[in-house]
Amino acid sequence: MIHPAPTPRIVVAVDRPDLGQAVALADRLDPTLCRLKVGMELFTAAGPAAVEALQKRGFEVFLDLKFHDIPNTVAGACRSAAALGVWMINVHAGGGPRMLAAAAEAVGAASHRPLLVGVTVLTSLDQAELAAVGVAASPAEQVLRLARCCADAGLDGVVCSPLEIAPLRAALGSDFKLVTPGIRGPGDAVDDQRRTLAPAAALAAGADYLVIGRPITGAADPLAALQAITASLDGA
Numbered sequence: 008m009i010h011p012a013p014t015p016r017i018v019v020a021v022d023r024p025d026l027g028q029a030v031a032l033a034d035r036l037d038p039t040l041c042r043l044k045v046g047m048e049l050f051t052a053a054g055p056a057a058v059e060a061l062q063k064r065g066f067e068v069f070l071d072l073k074f075h076d077i078p079n080t081v082a083g084a085c086r087s088a089a090a091l092g093v094w095m096i097n098v099h100a101g102g103g104p105r106m107l108a109a110a111a112e113a114v115g116a117a118s119h120r121p122l123l124v125g126v127t128v129l130t131s132l133d134q135a136e137l138a139a140v141g142v143a144a145s146p147a148e149q150v151l152r153l154a155r156c157c158a159d160a161g162l163d164g165v166v167c168s169p170l171e172i173a174p175l176r177a178a179l180g181s182d183f184k185l186v187t188p189g190i191r192g193p194g195d196a197v198d199d200q201r202r203t204l205a206p207a208a209a210l211a212a213g214a215d216y217l218v219i220g221r222p223i224t225g226a227a228d229p230l231a232a233l234q235a236i237t238a239s240l241d242g243a
């Protein structure tokens with residue numbers, strides 16, 4: 008019996024300053040092993056052409072622009088993003104229930120419906136920095152609060168750190184998508200991330216998708232790094 012290729016769980020963050028460098032990186036990766044994430048650095052430099060170039064190479068694209076504005080503006084941005092034919096888009100959960108509902112409604116009405124997830128507490132934030140911006144709750148408490156807002160508004164899931172997966176799964180069930188950046192193996196530089204976990208541990212905890220940038224894109228051989236992480240997920 009032929010088994011279909013499993014859906015890639017790894018989303019590689021193509022944080023590159025221009026289209027040429029983004030395409031060069033994509034050409035050193037493999038769409039059967041990963042999806043790609045286009046974030047604000049690349050999209051600001053190259054726009055929709057970046058999405059199109061990566062899609063043409065066979066990659067599904069997570070457009071990570073973290074929309075955060077008044078409901079009407081975010082709804083329009085979500086419509087424009089959906090029209091690019093991307094696999095997933097996101098908004099900041101902190102935009103509030105009405106903004107989240109407007110985003111969900113806009114995506115629901117689109118002819119191509121991407122997954123819509125809400126960014127909870129950035130994985131670069133720890134308890135002290137969260138307190139500095141006026142949030143007294145722990146990161147885990149705040150993530151859960153924002154994730155409930157996302158679920159209530161009809162979003163498909165959230166972006167969270169892999170450390171918060173267990174309480175989110177318990178509260179929001181198995182269909183709610185958990186997308187986790189902050190992925191670092193024991194030998195990796197932590198960089199600016201603060202709430203991190205290794206790839207296999209994140210998957211075993213129940214993450215749906217692992218967003219990984221520098222541990223792959225900063226490697227001398229990005230494909231070898233991707234293959235090694237993919238192999239480490241086997242059985243997780």
Ligand SMILES: O=c1ccn([C@@H]2O[C@H](COP(=O)(O)O)[C@@H](O)[C@H]2O)c(=O)[nH]1
Nearest residue numbers: 020046128129130188189218219220221
């Ligand atoms: O909370 C968040 C939300 C988004 N990101 C993005 O994920 C990647 C992570 O890259 P690394 O190089 O693996 O740190 C990056 O594009 C961020 O913008 C996040 O890290 N945390």
